[in-house]
Amino acid sequence: xxxxxxxxxxxxxxxxxxxxxxxxxxxxxxxxxxxxxxxxxxxxxxxxxxxxxxxxxxxxxxxxxxxxxxxxxxxxxxxxxxxxxxxxxxxxxxxxxxxxxxxxxxxxxxxxxxxxxxxxxxxxxxxxxxxxxxxxxxxxxxxxxxxxxxxxxxxxxxxxxxxxxxxxxxxxxxxxxxxxxxxxxxxxxxxxxxxxxxxxxxxxxxxxxxxxxxxxxxxxxxxxxxxxxxxxxxxxxxxxxxxxxxxxxxxxxxxxxxxxxxxxxxxxxxxxxxxxxxxxxxxxxxxxxxxxxxxxxxxxxxxxxxxxxxxxxxxxxxxxxxxxxxxxxxxxxxxxxxxxxxxxxxxxxxxxxxxxxxxxxxxxxxxxxxxxxxxxxxxxxxxxxxxxxxxxxxxxxxxxxxxxxxxxxxxxxxxxxxxxxxxxxxxxxxxxxxxxxxxxxxxxxxxxxxxxxxxxxxxxxxxxxxxxxxxxxxxxxxxxxxxxxxxxxxxxxxxxxxxxxxxxxxxxxxxxx
Numbered sequence: 325x326x327x328x329x330x331x332x333x334x335x336x337x338x339x340x341x342x343x344x345x346x347x348x349x350x351x352x353x354x355x356x357x358x359x360x361x362x363x364x365x366x367x368x369x370x371x372x373x374x375x376x377x378x379x380x381x382x383x384x385x386x387x388x389x390x391x392x393x394x395x396x397x398x399x400x401x402x403x404x405x406x407x408x409x410x411x412x413x414x415x416x417x418x419x420x421x422x423x424x425x426x427x428x429x430x431x432x433x434x435x436x437x438x439x440x441x442x443x444x445x446x447x448x449x450x451x452x453x454x455x456x457x458x459x460x461x462x463x464x465x466x467x468x469x470x471x472x473x474x475x476x477x478x479x480x481x482x483x484x485x486x487x488x489x490x491x492x493x494x495x496x497x498x499x500x501x502x503x504x505x506x507x508x509x510x511x512x513x514x515x516x517x518x519x520x521x522x523x524x525x526x527x528x529x530x531x532x533x534x535x536x537x538x539x540x541x542x543x544x545x546x547x548x549x550x551x552x553x554x555x556x557x558x559x560x561x562x563x564x565x566x567x568x569x570x571x572x573x574x575x576x577x578x579x580x581x582x583x584x585x586x587x588x589x590x591x592x593x594x595x596x597x598x599x600x601x602x603x604x605x606x607x608x609x610x611x612x613x614x615x616x617x618x619x620x621x622x623x624x625x626x627x628x629x630x631x632x633x634x635x636x637x638x639x640x641x642x643x644x645x646x647x648x649x650x651x652x653x654x655x656x657x658x659x660x661x662x663x664x665x666x667x668x669x670x671x672x673x674x675x676x677x678x679x680x681x682x683x684x685x686x687x688x689x690x691x692x693x694x695x696x697x698x699x700x701x702x703x704x705x706x707x708x709x710x711x712x713x714x715x716x717x718x719x720x721x722x723x724x725x726x727x728x729x730x731x732x733x734x735x736x737x738x739x740x741x742x743x744x745x746x747x748x749x750x751x752x753x754x755x756x757x758x759x760x761x762x763x764x765x766x767x768x769x770x771x772x773x774x775x776x777x778x779x780x781x782x783x784x785x786x787x788x789x790x791x792x793x794x795x796x797x798x799x800x801x802x803x804x805x806x807x808x809x810x811x812x813x814x815x816x817x818x819x820x821x822x823x824x825x826x827x828x829x830x831x832x833x834x835x836x837x
Contacts, residue, residue, distance in 0.1 A: 362459065362573040362706065363679065364629040366565075367698065368616065369420070369577070370609055370674075371413065371467065371514070371584035374639030376657030377606050378674045387653040388597055388606045392614030393676060396633055400678030401687045401725060407694045407749075408637050410740045411663055411670030411763055413514060414469050416636040416695065417579065418443055421450045421470070421503070423699030423715030425738060428816065428826045433744035435469070438513040438542070439482045442471035442498040445827075449714035451699045453504025455575045458706050463507040463564055464500045466557045466579040472512055473497035474519075485518050485542040492521075492531035501525050505577075509560050515550050515581040518542020522556075538586045551588040553581050558612040562619040570625070578616065582609045585642045599653055602643040617678075627680045630705075634695060635673040638663045641764055660790045664742035664763030666756050667790050671739055683725050691730050692749065693721045694737055716817035716824045733820040735808045743769065745834050748809040749784070755795075755805040756780040757833055769835060778835060781805075 376382035380394040380402070409419035414435040415426030422444060431443055444450065452462040474482070475494030482489070500508035509524050516539035522529040532543035538550040561578050568574055582605055589596075589604035593611075597603025613633055620629050639645060639655035640663040648655065661667030675693070677683060697719050703710045704720035719732040736750035745762035748755045756762065757779050760772035767773070781795040781802050795802055810832055816824030 364568075364573050364625060365455070365460075365575045365702065366616065366620065366629060366631045367420075367575075367577050368613055368631070368633045369417075369466075369579040370613075370633070370635040371580050371582055372637065372640045372643070372663055373583055373606065373609065373635035373674060374643075374655030374657075374662065374669070375635075375659060375672050375674055376653075376655045377583075377639060381674060382654065382657040385652065385654040385657060387599060387648075387651060388603045390606065390610040392610045392617065393633060393674070396613070396617060396631065396676045396678050398686050399680070400631070400676055400683045400685065401689055403675040403677070403689050403691075403693055403721075403724075405690050405692045406634065406673055406675030407668075407692070407737060407739065408635070408671045408673050409694055409696050409738075410742075411637045411665055412742045413584075413636055414443065415740060417468075417470055419694070419696035419717075420698055421452065421577075422448055423451065423696050423710065423718030424448075425696065425717050425740070425818070427738075427740050427744070427746075427830065428716075430828050432828070432830070434742055436471050436513065437485065438511075438517040438519055439474055439485070439487060440471045440513075442473060442503075444470055444503050446498065446502070448503075449711060450504040451702060452500075452575060452577065454699060454710070454714070455702060456504055456506065458708070459572055461507075461568075461572050461574040462505045462577075463574065464505050464510065464577045464579070465508075465560045465564065466510045466577075467514065467581050468500060468508070468510055468523075468579070469513045470503075472499045472523075474512075485540045486535070487543070490519065490532060490543060492528050492533075496523055496526045496528065499523065499526060507564070510557070510579075511553065511581070514584055515553055516540055516585045518544065520544035520548045520550070522548070538588075550586050551590055554608060554612060555590060557581065558615045561616050565616070565619045565623055565625075568623065568625070573628075579636075580609060580612070582606075582612075583643065584640065587643065599648050599651060600644065602648070603653070629679075631678045632676070632698075634675045637673065638665070638670045640664075658788055661761055661763065661765045664761075665765045666739055666741040666745050666747045666758055666762030667765065668754075668784075668788070669765075670741060670761075670763055677725060679725065684727065687727065689724045689727075691721070691724050692737055693719075693724070693730070697721050712822045713824070716821065717812075717819060719819060734818045735812070736805070736818075738809060738812060738818065743834065745769075746809060746813075746832060748805045750805060750808065752783050752785040753801055753805060754782045754784050754790075755802055755809070756782075757806075757809075758835055778833075 475491040530545040536544035656669030659668040661669035700718035739747035741762035812818040
């Protein structure tokens with residue numbers, strides 16, 4: 325009997341295998357039909373959060389609990405050599421949304437303010453606009469800080485921070501909804517810059533008939549309170565995620581206003597840390613990250629959603645760095661400098677990516693990347709390329725998510741400080757075209773010794789704290805990096821592609837007359 329059943333089984337095996345194969349194909353096809361091929365993308369950008377402010381990045385010299393970002397790191401990948409394109413707000417945001425270095429524009433140093441004109445040109449493709457062309461719903465919730473055409477009641481140009489001729493009922497022009505976003509809810513610039521009023525899509529929410537000062541005095545909506553802005557960003561983002569019906573993928577760009585000044589943690593967060601208001605505010609910032617990630621998980625879309633959490637630059641001195649260090653907290657970890665500087669503390673930033681099923685949990689990448697790489701990464705993710713005339717400096721880091729080398733035609737990475745000073749990073753070498761910090765840290769360019777070399781060169785593997793200047797002893801390396809920097813500037817792009825131009829003439833050496 326056993327032999328007979330075995331014989332029948334062998335004879336029937338081809339039919340059984342065909343049935344099994346057909347079943348597998350059907351299941352795979354159905355799964356593919358039910359699972360969107362384009363992942364959602366949530367890009368959370370903290371404001372002035374230092375590399376060392378996140379506990380898992382700075383376990384020995386970090387004293388602020390950040391359980392939600394730590395958890396995100398445990399669930400995804402941590403990039404340990406990620407950079408913002410600039411060490412201050414506006415320039416970084418320009419690069420994130422355009423894939424182009426900020427200094428190729430008219431903004432050669434510093435930042436924009438709340439009433440300033442748009443920095444992104446009308447014909448410049450943004451990451452949001454690119455994704456929108458590929459079927460994404462796009463939203464920004466939070467801080468814009470890239471300029472707007474604010475409506476006026478007369479032809480008097482806006483001067484200062486407290487103009488009296490804003491038309492609060494008219495359309496706000498050339499903002500996010502004119503630069504690739506379907507939806508916008510947020511504020512025009514930093515939370516310490518007027519006007520203090522929300523904007524939804526292209527209109528103000530209320531009228532700026534009051535005057536308030538969250539550092540700078542200016543027009544404000546009577547009920548607008550700075551302490552409520554971070555919670556509002558969190559709530560609005562959760563609302564956006566909950567409203568997602570799955571018919572289209574979405575891109576949510578969520579630029580926080582924290583822990584930037586004014587440092588105002590909500591009442592329930594006050595006193596939570598051992599480092600005063602700044603530590604409390606970082607903890608609240610971390611909690612809002614957790615709130616957004618929880619909404620993604622509860623919506624059942626975690627497996628098809630890429631979550632990126634990062635910061636626009638290093639920790640600001642307004643946080644009270646000198647007061648926190650004696651307590652054992654170093655916001656820049658082992659790196660020198662802080663916000664505004666050309667040293668790595670100014671622009672080496674936290675960068676976590678979670679994508680369940682695609683990224684190994686708890687993995688780490690030490691390849692050098694920049695936030696301006698978002699556009700090329702999105703294109704690579706969709707199996708396409710960036711159109712001509714867009715993303716001239718952007719390189720996809722998608723291979724790194726699979727623990728593979730990044731393929732790049734970009735020779736190196738260019739850093740930029742608040743003072744407009746340049747640095748060039750290639751491999752372990754970093755060349756800085758300034759004598760000091762290039763920013764706010766001491767010694768800056770006004771206080772550095774006149775006998776100091778005109779530039780700095782560091783081996784970032786052996787000297788991540790940038791203490792041993794090798795500029796005079798390694799002239800061949802310095803000259804090679806300088807030539808690459810000058811080439812990337814002159815060519816209007818740092819990647820292979822169609823010829824491009826800068827918007828203005830650029831002075832490479834700021835400390836040379």
